[in-house]
Amino acid sequence: MAIRPILQYPHQALKSTNAAVAPSDPAVQAVVQDMLDTLAASPGVALAAPQIGHAVQVIVVDVSRKKGERGHGLVVLLNPVILSLEGKKSVREGCLSVPDYTGNVLRYEEALVEGLTPEGRVVTVSASGFGALAFQHEVDHLNGMLFLDRIESLSTDLFRRKK
Known part of the structure; x- marks a missing residue:
């Protein structure tokens, strides 16, 4: 479909909650394809639908894109829920x-996430390490949270990225 611009903080869409979706909706399939194209570029x-301006509950995660990570390969989930x-x-x-910053946040090393595939099958994904962090991060986006909201102290835990 298309590579979409990634919205930047403080865009209001990044702080909104997002609607559940039906896999049978052709518009949802178009959003998924735009997200895959945008992530590839x-x-x-990983990417959440609100980051490209769609107020729906869709995430794409592929931690194997990071050097040294294996993960599950590409995972697309509609209406994901963290179970544990x-x-x-x-x-x-x-x-x-938030391209210019990184920050120290508390996350969990293991996550169990359930959602629907784009075809409508219920799947459960067990992720650990970097993969668990990615799923937590993307589900936060669907709930209107950024990693900035999880930083304890902006003065000691937020860092400007090295260019």
């Missing part, structure tokens, strides 16, 4: 919508 490993989280730890995190 970006330096990121384990092993909290502090991690350095960034975001395509």
Whole structure:
């Protein structure tokens, strides 16, 4: 379909909650394709629909795009829900919508996520390490949260990216 611009903070769409979707909706299939095209053209490993201006609950995650990561390969989930989280730890995190900064946030090392495939099948994904972080990050986007909202102290935990 098309490579879409990634919305940048403080765009209001990034702070909104988003609607559940039906896999049978042709508009949803178009959003998924735009997200796949946009992710392929970006330096990121995951993307949520609100980041390209669609107020719907769709995420795409492919942590294998990061050197040294294996993960599950490309995962597309509609209406994802985190079922369980384990092993909290502090991690350095960034975001395509906040390109100039990274920050220390608390995330979980293991995540169990359920959602629908674009074909409408219910799937459960068990992710650990960087993959678990990516799923948590993208589901946060669907709930109007950015990693900036999870930083304890902007003065000590937010860092300007090196160019």
